[in-house]
Amino acid sequence: MWLHIVTRKEVAKMAGVSEATVSRVLNNVGPIREDTKRKVLEAAEILGYYPNALAQSFARRRSGNLGVILPYVPKVHIFSTYYFSEILNGIGEQVRGLGYDMLLIFRKPGVENGYMDLFRSHKVDACILLGTTDTPAERKALKALEEAGHPFCLVNQHFEGERFLEVDADHEQGAYEAVKHLLEEGYRKIAFLNGPPEYSNSLDRLKGYVRAMSEAGIINPAASLTEAIPPEWLDSGNYSRTSGYEAAKRFFRNKDHIDAVFAANDRMAIGLMQGFRDLGMHPGKDIAIVGCDDSDGARITDPPLTSVSVPFYQMGMMAAKLLLTDSVSEDHPKQDGGTGHQIQMSTKLVVRSSSRGNPA
Amino acid sequence: MWLHIVTRKEVAKMAGVSEATVSRVLNNVGPIREDTKRKVLEAAEILGYYPNALAQSFARRRSGNLGVILPYVPKVHIFSTYYFSEILNGIGEQVRGLGYDMLLIFRKPGVENGYMDLFRSHKVDACILLGTTDTPAERKALKALEEAGHPFCLVNQHFEGERFLEVDADHEQGAYEAVKHLLEEGYRKIAFLNGPPEYSNSLDRLKGYVRAMSEAGIINPAASLTEAIPPEWLDSGNYSRTSGYEAAKRFFRNKDHIDAVFAANDRMAIGLMQGFRDLGMHPGKDIAIVGCDDSDGARITDPPLTSVSVPFYQMGMMAAKLLLTDSVSEDHPKQDGGTGHQIQMSTKLVVRSSSRGNPA
């Protein structure tokens, strides 16, 4: 027994028409008499005909795939982070509606611009790049992609000075509101646990932090970003819970000069809470904590974590939409008079009890 | 300016050989003189030749894609659950090494056996199905797939009586050890918050629970599974945190007859903890809680949650490996003398403080 693959030819024969007509009927192209259409569809139904997607892609010279590139971080299960999960969800929802498929690719560790091959080999029609960092190599690779005219979109990362297609969130405003909230709650000695500098968010959040603190007259707005901030208020981790836990120890040394910490993501914020707790402090009481992402984790800590909600899901949807309905199907990689798309979505502070103590 | 696509033909011309030879060199097939090989590779390098993956797939009649089917649950961001994330990570790691790509597909809501089309249209060479449930429609669809000879693998779900390729975990043993641990800690009045019955895990865990409780002489091993259990000890939710929270209220009504709860996943366990806390009880002290999955969440609750660790990551890897190195590349969908692969991986209890109180 061998499963015969039904082809267009057989449908044509059964329907008594040419192969071209079958093709036209199934693709809804050109004028077709109503009853030939019916005949073809009936024949296809009876024979159980399914167009061969491989042949279609080949003939159309389009894969029908949207590539999603994920960073390869050894030992880290990348999907397990709220951030990626949500974005992927959004992308998935969008491609689903647009008839595309989603090709997941893990960036190869050593290869510099591995994603160029994806386009060259026609495996994808467009790409969404997640977790990129602003390094010289990365910039170069992206510029090469742009140069070659391959449509791609960055999510949650901005490359200053470039015209890349980007879907970002307003992290500066998010940080500003988070810190402002702490100030309004009466906290003054507010530290900031930032993320790695190669992510544009880090600079954004720093700006927001400085803006809020300057407006409150706590730090000198005239000085440069970092110089105005007392060193014991500025620290950084790598977005892991562990790095937050470690940072708590460092902050603890200056605990008299700190009554609140704003962290660049929830995982670090949760690490901070655990760290402070292990040092005998009570998060939400002795020290206020605010995180970023408003992940699931923020709801299950004790006390629940105040956090900056970022619309990752919508950002994923938007990125896919931009790529699949502009640059690809039509043919104008840039619009808005050549400025390209630089979408920025707004964040929203979700206040929970980790930041509602009564500071001295 | 228009980007010319370099084809095999041009490489052949530059290297002064035929197209067939170019093909042979790049695919390492047949005997080739060392210097022609060099010539071809040089020409390819100079011209920047990349084989067209679409054409390759078409000619080979293999897509090179491993499909991963995810359940479509409206309003639920499926990736955000630890369970799926980990499995996808494992699959991703495996396909990466095998030169395959990973095509993510969300099962369409209405369509009964939508994945049949994926095979028929040759979009995928094999499929991993996640989040399937044991319903008549699903069984039928899977049997049809099997009948048609399409290689697929189920992860974390077992269909009793079928010979499907499955990678499951030993949830019965996991539940057994979890309950036994509670018994050893001195708890006797142990309730069980199960998941929906259409998941095979639910029955597995129920068996494990009953086995442990029977061995301890607490319930009658002779009676049927459910009859032996006092009704106030058996409840079920839908794996969401909320359903755990709600269950806490029900258990609370019989709080004098309950001093521990074993939950079928961490999210429900966390919901239980929050629910009991809101009712004035202290999880880990007034009532012991044990979950399943050993997700990230288990580490950040207060108290940290004892949980049954399930090797989802390895399960994903294994599923991909089975499909991509047996059924697909070679051609024997079943081995072990026709029993098919039914892999079962072991679980491991991770004890934390949510289950180390001192029960009365």
Next chain:
DNA sequence: AAAATTTATGTACGCGCGTTCATTATCGCT
């Protein structure tokens, strides 16, 4: 009623590659 459209369908080709088969170069041996 014939010519000029418009509508509907068929014919033929190519997309870029893998691969079979035929052909030629190379080698080992008597």
Next chain:
DNA sequence: AGCGATAATGAACGCGCGTACATAAATTTT
């Protein structure tokens, strides 16, 4: 040198589909 065997290469085809072009049928216009 001659022969058979093997190594190396080229010529040719087909995979299943989209589509440009040619053609035939139906419709409108003159």
